[in-house]
Amino acid sequence: MTASPGTAPQAGQSADIRVHGRICPFCEQNCATEVTFDHTAGKVVSIRGDKQDPLSQGFVCPKAVAVKDLHHASDVLTGPMIRRNGQFEPASWDEALDYAANRLQAIQAEHGRDAVGLFFGTSIAHIPGFAFYTGPLLNALQTRQIYSTSSIDCHPHFLAAMSMFGGFTSFPVPDIDRSDYFVLIGANPLQSNGSFMTAPGVPRRLKAIQERGGKVVVIDPRRTETARMADWYLSIEPGGDAALLLAIVRTLFDEGLVQPGHLTPFLKGVDALRAMAQDFAPERVGPAVGIPAEDIRTLAREIAAAPRACLYGRIGSAMQRFGSLTNWLINAINILTGNLDREGGPMFPQGVFEGVIMSDRCRDGQLPYDRWRSRVSNWPEMAGQFPAALMVEEMETPGEGQMRALVTMGANPALSSPNGGGRLSQAMSKLDFMLSFDIFINETTRHADVILPSPPHLSHSDFMVFFTFLTVRDYIKYAPPVFEAPSGALHDSEIICELIGRLTGQSAAAADDQALRMLVDQLRDQGNAVIAGLSFEQIVQHVGSEPGEDRMLDVLLRSGAYGDHFGDRPDGLTLERLKAMPHGVDFGAMEPRIDKVLHLPDGKIDLAPTVITDDLARLEAWVDGERDASLRLMGRRQVRTCNTWLHNFPSLAKGPELCVLLMHPADAAERGIPDGARVRVRSRTGTVEVPVHLSDEMRRGNVSLPHGWGHDEDVPGQLHAKARPGVNSNHLADHTLLDAPSGNVNLNEIPVEVELLATESA
Template structure:
């Protein structure tokens, strides 16, 4: 495990490498460089699907273990050994998630995770990294005649830009860090109305104070779909509370696409809704109708439009929607997606198996899943190649003496669960974890209230002295800061914690994805009083 903290996962690992935060892309690049330099590149079954292999080796040639060791604070011998062991392992998978993505070079780190799996032949094979196939995925596309894959639309960045700072779009989205300026800056195209669905960006977005002020004083209208009057929804003109999970049906679209085993399950609402109460899908449908000026249309019109769109994207005739079952529009839509999916299931089959249906282990799916214009694995996309000089410049910088990283609690889903009393207490507290050596240097004792300051702002939190973080690193969980007036979250307000995003000014972003940099933030820590 490569992590600046000794996490639960790291405690189970054979080896824990406590890397300097933010240096993940450098370490991964050096591992790939070793594979090229020592002729350990063996893509296996992927060899005939690769494009740009030689160019990739040239692009990474400068990132030697010796060159990156100081920046990573991992010695060159360890980096070299990691690469060799990965190449020699009969089965292996390199895996990275939130920690390695929410840093200054997060997109490059994510790309290099895939690169290492490809170079060692561990992508798309049992024992390595495989792609799941959910029951509602689009059915596999047939290959073009004479080709092993069908060319896709490709992936384009920066087709348009944000109005104020010119941030390039990525997949049709803009950085949340730009939301406040897009609301408060006058001119054509200013955001004047906002719909917030089960989110609390005042706590979860960078520079929450600025966004808080923008929501309070610059919007013409705001609606929140939320069970709580929280730090964000308190600004809404209308709050639409959805029913609780016990009165809601559930089908997991998201996590079935990340699964380690293919399966499918549908759970109808265990408790019926009260007469006249809207479920969440009807709330969303009525918002769609209101925004589109179709106030008098029934919510079923949105379902019919969604069904028609699904048929069109699948290239299926209208007759494919005949005989759909389900007691609601969303159930009919789910039934259609299941029927058009790769397993040809129906909603009735899912209802007949309340504990789920086992769809089998993951299987190789390349080149079927590729969406590149070439229909091949493009190892060095132009935007990535253009960003590598910025990574090289990171080798020239001087590391900050103390940097901040985040952490997540098992009983606290971001900012959502802090108002549930049964989940509070224990380890679910907002403390600044700090290494004993750093605490001694700064004159801190366990429980001391400290002031944490960065270029973006300052907050206070109690210190927790622990050797689970490496020296030079402090860790504060995100989603806290329940101290603003006007909320109705009494349980959360009793232990408000500190909002780590007040330390972020919103200007430091990964330029490829627009993701805010949430980890490896230079900070100072001083005792209060």
């Protein structure tokens, strides 16, 4: 017989060891892996990259091995937990789900729909059950108090795509494999692996640009790992990206380098953009951003002269006060130089199927922005969400609509969101009720009244849902479960449908059917021609009645560009055919398709969207403003971490201490701070104490602290994380310093003071 996961083999029992194709769940690259699993002992033997996978080609980073730690972790929850008398105790699924549904219903009945908030984490993009069923849960709750990690690190990207092209999934992705002039702005893929550019093995791909005679340029306040391998590194003041880019736009117009080419018929706002750039001459901008005017002009000329150039920004371009302006201008320069939507520039992936998460688009002339406003700060929603920075004030401020209950889904906002010295944790502790979907008791879920865990990671199927519209090639892979879920466990889709059923008075099976209907209706609303000609009943005849996320995937595959179109194309892709391709399938590189991604009423690209350009006055004030003596704190990426996720895994929680403050030696000398000392870092909102490491990779006047640490709270378990807790940089984040158009958090230009901690006397 085959033992359950974690079961010791019986005497004389031979080992049943098999290799299973899987997908690494820890970052956007979705690298294909091969997991060698001992089914007799229930143990992961080894994990390696799948060399036969056409996209990742065997590449994996150190994070991949953490799947073994995840499988064997002793503090992973294996069943529902209910807090009783301040302590978590195991509960049955019926008891936990009944209690959660009753409390949510009672709170909404007494205080209104918006008294319940929901915060979902990055895991919604990695866990198919969350990806497909969070929307139906929101539909059941009918609340406008919706938050996510997207307003911490990526809303400026989405706002730029929505306002310029009309849709959130009208998202330009670098065609890195065919580019010969690649500019990275606030991106460090040698540590992050790349983001909003699903291209496993980015270090190899960047090196290939250089090997074919191209050039890699990095613009960053820190000489990052990626900057060290670049052909040209430009050190910039934090927050200066938008001003630099406007100076490049000014140069392109002044020197007759604007050549949009094939994009010309689609453009509007060219003259408006030219006028906006006039006040940002390189001579004015240079001193503010710390880059000589002649270097700015040279960069503009080289971008314009390159046969195939691409500007790409990520975390540093988004997590700042001018994130929306920066990402608008990245797109604008790619457009003005004719690089958008052509080989080697930023292109629009067709994907194997349509994007269905964060897929809001312009409807009847209305952008999915500012359709309603937050209760306390009157902040506009975006794609149905409010900025995560507002969540704490919505909990703390009494009155009609006050958030009294919270649902978290695979998220740890107590560490990942700006909380002003721990205000969010304090506010969560005072809620009337809190429900968490999670497999760990962590800094956030410790406040929950009910925790509903997923089954073991290797017991559910895995595939990309969110990242298909961000992948540099039309690629898809399906990974079947390694073993069956333990008896009594519920998959994510089952847990959510059981809760929805209780909230809406229907069975879990009916809730699952309703979720499938919502997906079909969404595809129809998005203009999917295949779905348009079919009834729901006809679709179900093809995909079957078996509930769950696999059925959802089958609908997407069949209705996608390469699908069987529900029988009309017999050789097309279905889930069963995909299962027969264990190493994934690559349908080819991106192709020009600008006309397919424009959703503004006039079918144009808006080069001067007022929702973003109205913020230019604030940027001008920054350019001309006086700089105070404060240091500026920025974050940094690390290849062995991912936000708050991986610090409890022993294979990654070793080696040199990672949560240290980087500081330029000259800045340290002025303050009498030696290398390795402990220092106090103070901002307007909080204080942390941390070791300092002196490094000339830092730009003078700036310090760097990684994001996602601070595992020093009273949390059961998390032993490895608590052994090396680090400090929570979000205690220093000022939740009032946001990107004005998008509400994104500023984590890369926080004014701080750094002082040496007094040593204890002997």
